[in-house]
Amino acid sequence: MNNNDTIIHVDNLSVEFNKTKVVQEVSFEIPRGAIFGFIGPSGSGKTTTVRMLTGFYQPTTGEMTVLGHSPTQFTAKTRQKIGYMPQQFALYPELTVWENLQFAASIYGMPFKRDVRLNELLEFVELSEDRNKLGRNLSGGMKRRLSLAATLVHRPELIFLDEPTAGIDPVLRRKFWDHFKTLQDDGCTLFVTTQYVGEAAYCDYVGVMIQGRLLMVETPQGLRQQAYGGEVVDMHIKQRLLHKDLIALSDLPFVQAEATELPDDRLGVRLVVNDASHAIPTLLKWCEHEYITVESIEEYHPPFDDVFVELVKKHTPPKDVSHG
Amino acid sequence: MANIPSSVIRVSAFLRKEIFEIMRQPMLLLTLVLGPFLILLFFGIGYRNEPLTLRTVFVVDKDSPIAKNVEEQASSLGAQLQFEGITDDLDQARQRLQNNEIDLITIVPNDPYQNLLMSQQSVFSLYHQEIDPFRTQYVDVFGRVYIDEINRRVLRRITTAGQTDLVDVQKKLDAAHSSIESLRDLYELCLRKLDDGENSDCNREVVQNHIQDIDEDLDTLELTVTEKARLVDAINEGVMDEPLSELDLDSSTSETETEANLETTLVDLVQKTNELSDLNETTTQYDEQLILLKDLEVDLNRLETKIIRFIDIDARVLITPFRAETTSLAAVIPSPADFFAPAVIVLLLQHLTVTFAALSMVRERQLGTMELFYVAPLSAFETLLGKYLSYLLFGGVLAIILLILVVFGMGVPMLGSWLSVGLTLLTLVFTSLGVGFVISLISKTDTQAVQYSMIVLLTSVFFAGFILSLEVLWEPVRLISKFLPATYGIILMRGIMLQGSALMLDQLTQLFIFGLILFILSWWMLRRSMAYV
Numbered sequence: 001m002n003n004n005d006t007i008i009h010v011d012n013l014s015v016e017f018n019k020t021k022v023v024q025e026v027s028f029e030i031p032r033g034a035i036f037g038f039i040g041p042s043g044s045g046k047t048t049t050v051r052m053l054t055g056f057y058q059p060t061t062g063e064m065t066v067l068g069h070s071p072t073q074f075t076a077k078t079r080q081k082i083g084y085m086p087q088q089f090a091l092y093p094e095l096t097v098w099e100n101l102q103f104a105a106s107i108y109g110m111p112f113k114r115d116v117r118l119n120e121l122l123e124f125v126e127l128s129e130d131r132n133k134l135g136r137n138l139s140g141g142m143k144r145r146l147s148l149a150a151t152l153v154h155r156p157e158l159i160f161l162d163e164p165t166a167g168i169d170p171v172l173r174r175k176f177w178d179h180f181k182t183l184q185d186d187g188c189t190l191f192v193t194t195q196y197v198g199e200a201a202y203c204d205y206v207g208v209m210i211q212g213r214l215l216m217v218e219t220p221q222g223l224r225q226q227a228y229g230g231e232v233v234d235m236h237i238k239q240r241l242l243h244k245d246l247i248a249l250s251d252l253p254f255v256q257a258e259a260t261e262l263p264d265d266r267l268g269v270r271l272v273v274n275d276a277s278h279a280i281p282t283l284l285k286w287c288e289h290e291y292i293t294v295e296s297i298e299e300y301h302p303p304f305d306d307v308f309v310e311l312v313k314k315h316t317p318p319k320d321v322s323h324g
Numbered sequence: 325m326a327n328i329p330s331s332v333i334r335v336s337a338f339l340r341k342e343i344f345e346i347m348r349q350p351m352l353l354l355t356l357v358l359g360p361f362l363i364l365l366f367f368g369i370g371y372r373n374e375p376l377t378l379r380t381v382f383v384v385d386k387d388s389p390i391a392k393n394v395e396e397q398a399s400s401l402g403a404q405l406q407f408e409g410i411t412d413d414l415d416q417a418r419q420r421l422q423n424n425e426i427d428l429i430t431i432v433p434n435d436p437y438q439n440l441l442m443s444q445q446s447v448f449s450l451y452h453q454e455i456d457p458f459r460t461q462y463v464d465v466f467g468r469v470y471i472d473e474i475n476r477r478v479l480r481r482i483t484t485a486g487q488t489d490l491v492d493v494q495k496k497l498d499a500a501h502s503s504i505e506s507l508r509d510l511y512e513l514c515l516r517k518l519d520d521g522e523n524s525d526c527n528r529e530v531v532q533n534h535i536q537d538i539d540e541d542l543d544t545l546e547l548t549v550t551e552k553a554r555l556v557d558a559i560n561e562g563v564m565d566e567p568l569s570e571l572d573l574d575s576s577t578s579e580t581e582t583e584a585n586l587e588t589t590l591v592d593l594v595q596k597t598n599e600l601s602d603l604n605e606t607t608t609q610y611d612e613q614l615i616l617l618k619d620l621e622v623d624l625n626r627l628e629t630k631i632i633r634f635i636d637i638d639a640r641v642l643i644t645p646f647r648a649e650t651t652s653l654a655a656v657i658p659s660p661a662d663f664f665a666p667a668v669i670v671l672l673l674q675h676l677t678v679t680f681a682a683l684s685m686v687r688e689r690q691l692g693t694m695e696l697f698y699v700a701p702l703s704a705f706e707t708l709l710g711k712y713l714s715y716l717l718f719g720g721v722l723a724i725i726l727l728i729l730v731v732f733g734m735g736v737p738m739l740g741s742w743l744s745v746g747l748t749l750l751t752l753v754f755t756s757l758g759v760g761f762v763i764s765l766i767s768k769t770d771t772q773a774v775q776y777s778m779i780v781l782l783t784s785v786f787f788a789g790f791i792l793s794l795e796v797l798w799e800p801v802r803l804i805s806k807f808l809p810a811t812y813g814i815i816l817m818r819g820i821m822l823q824g825s826a827l828m829l830d831q832l833t834q835l836f837i838f839g840l841i842l843f844i845l846s847w848w849m850l851r852r853s854m855a856y857v
Contacts, residue, residue, distance in 0.1 A: 054698070054699045055698070055699070056695070056698050056699070076330075076701035076703075077701070079699065079700060079701035080701050082699060084695075084696065084699040084700075086692055086695045086696065088692045089692070090691060090692035090693045090695055090696050091691075091693070092341065092345065092691065092693070093691075094344070094345045094348045094349070095341065095344055095345065095348075099340075099341070099344055102337075102340065103337050103340070103341050104696075106333050106334060106336055106337030106340070107334055107337045107696070107697065107700045107701075107702050108334075108700055108701065109330025109331070109333045109334050109701065110333065111328065111333065112328065112333065134348070160699075
């Protein structure tokens with residue numbers, strides 16, 4: 001990646017609180033204009049990493065640059081380019097939607113002639129009708145949308161969104177990702193943390209955090225391949241395969257792992273191959289040769305939840321059970 | 325508009341936000357404005373600047389010679405003594421005291437006359453069960469004042485009795501006057517006869533009778549007056565520190581005469597009467613006798629004048645010739661509510677601003693907005709300044725409304741300038757905000773912040789001169805008051821409003837410097853908390 005295209009560069013970053021390692025040796029780069037998904041379970045160090053990147057926490061070791069500067073030495077000008085949506089609703093319950101937005105605009109020093117921009121944002125997050133509602137009277141989803149509007153008010157280049165979709169319904173979650181895509185189209189770079197593994201599909205790059213460690217940074221497709229060792233093909237057949245057929249399938253040169261029967265008692269076989277588009281015609285020929293009737297064959301995209309579980313399994317060292 | 329520096333816009337964010345947030349709470353506003361006003365109003369209406377009335381039971385031995393006088397005397401001692409009866413049972417009286425039915429037990433001495441004869445004072449013992457130090461002190465003073473009154477009554481009775489006796493003396497003086505006059509008439513008749521060359525036989529027997537009368541009259545007078553004269557002279561000399569005759573404005577009276585006291589005058593009279601017995605038959609001797617009689621009359625007149633003057637003096641005045649009258653030279657004499665009004669305004673403004681500021685940063689942390697401030701291009705100075713300005717504005721408006729209500733609604737005097745009051749309150753709010761923000765930055769929860777604010781309020785009530793004057797505090801402890809904005813505020817506001825003083829710049833400067841130090845401290849603390857962790 002060209003250095004000019006890198007908006008965030010993190011190298012071997014670690015942080016300790018009270019001698020407890022919260023983030024350990026994290027390294028990654030994020031290109032300008034990308035949506036970077038930071039996925040991991042609660043307590044895995046996602047928020048801590050965001051806080052280091054926004055200059056709130058100082059790392060114990062490692063280096064990082066955001067917008068070409070170390071976050072601990074951000075100037076007001078650099079901060080002006082950053083938008084940050086914290087995990088919890090961080091606005092005022094006694095102010096209306098409009099007043100909260102005005103406040104956010106003011107702390108970023110936006111000139112007072114900003115009503116057009118604020119109206120645009122309210123339209124964008126679909127809160128125009130609710131502009132006079134007090135913060136305390138907003139629903140959870142409305143609060144998240146207001147937070148998003150407040151984050152975007154000063155047109156930041158780089159937006160940190162800490163679990164923006166936590167606790168909201170799937171429809172609204174989808175809308176949020178649509179908004180993020182729009183922002184990306186406008187040239188923004190988004191750093192989005194989430195516990196919803198499925199949201200990895202919306203990202204250009206995904207970092208997987210487990211227990212303070214970054215397991216990998218990959219494209220969503222790359223994640224699947226990392227999890228299963230290749231692409232997954234599901235072949236539905238009329239009869240149950242013999243054991244020797246399964247072994248023969250597993251021995252095919254493009255098959256990456258042992259062939260397994262389809263789950264849920266369905267008739268068929270699941271194969272991990274290096275390239276599904278090339279493997280499918282070859283497999284069909286092989287079945288024809290072996291007198292196996294294929295009902296259908298297709299590339300299977302395992303849900304990211306499964307991908308995540310696979311990845312965790314792969315990267316978790318086996319427990320030592322040899323006590324005594 | 326586009327040229328407004330970003331810093332100003334960022335500061336204005338807090339100004340608008342805080343004002344909107346406060347305006348959204350109309351009940352809070354109403355409480356803040358009306359609450360203090362009503363407190364003062366009810367205090368003004370309810371406070372009675374009258375000494376306490378003590379329900380008192382007298383314990384008197386039933387055989388005491390003064391038992392029958394106690395009720396009459398006690399009931400008329402004064403309004404603060406509420407007579408609740410006489411008993412000879414001390415235990416019963418104690419029980420009533422414990423049951424809170426009475427406030428005081430007074431044990432009357434059994435035989436004060438006997439004690440007097442033994443040259444001993446008689447003791448009235450007072451029992452109470454007050455725990456309030458001020459009330460305890462009040463009971464002590466109450467006891468002293470009322471015993472003084474009893475002593476005065478005794479003295480007045482003695483003095484009045486003396487004056488009554490002297491009325492009888494006057495009759496004897498009249499008799500002496502009459503005898504002297506008769507003798508003088510006789511002498512003048514005899515002298516005329518002698519001058520006319522008639523027989524000078526001037527009826528010696530009659531003369532001797534007259535002399536005898538005069539002698540008897542003066543002997544009686546001597547016997548009656550000597551003791552009284554001593555009393556009158558003692559009062560004159562002891563209380564007034566000068567003879568009563570000094571007050572005689574008769575310029576013809578010689579200095580020697582004026583210096584003579586009653587007793588001396590009486591001795592002179594007796595001596596002169598003795599000289600009357602040596603009477604011869606020559607004109608010269610008659611002249612000498614007439615001069616002697618004249619002197620005698622003059623002395624008698626003088627004695628009479630002194631006695632009449634003594635009788636005419638009110639016994640009450642005679643035993644308490646002095647009393648104090650105080651006149652305040654202050655422009656107004658404020659009522660208790662007036663006196664407390666400026667201090668209440670100061671204390672409330674301090675408390676409200678301290679509490680608002682103390683909760684301010686804690687609340688930002690609890691809402692999570694501090695996290696936004698860390699990331700935004702917002703400095704600690706801008707954050708603090710924005711908050712200071714909003715609360716200064718809020719405190720200012722609150723102060724104006726309170727002042728208007730107090731001055732025009734309750735009629736509390738405003739003798740000084742409004743500008744001085746404005747500057748004082750503005751500086752007070754500024755400094756109080758500093759206290760509040762320091763609390764805010766050391767508190768982790770809003771409960772903690774409220775508790776610290778309450779401690780500041782409580783400290784101010786005791787150490788800022790609100791209830792107790794600062795002078796009653798031990799000097800090292802008085803140092804605490806230097807760290808309370810209310811101390812300076814109360815001194816300044818009472819001076820300006822009630823005495824019409826000019827602005828005490830030394831106090832105002834101290835308050836401002838204190839506020840400035842707190843502002844810098846708050847800024848430093850906020851900068852530290854807003855820097856990376």
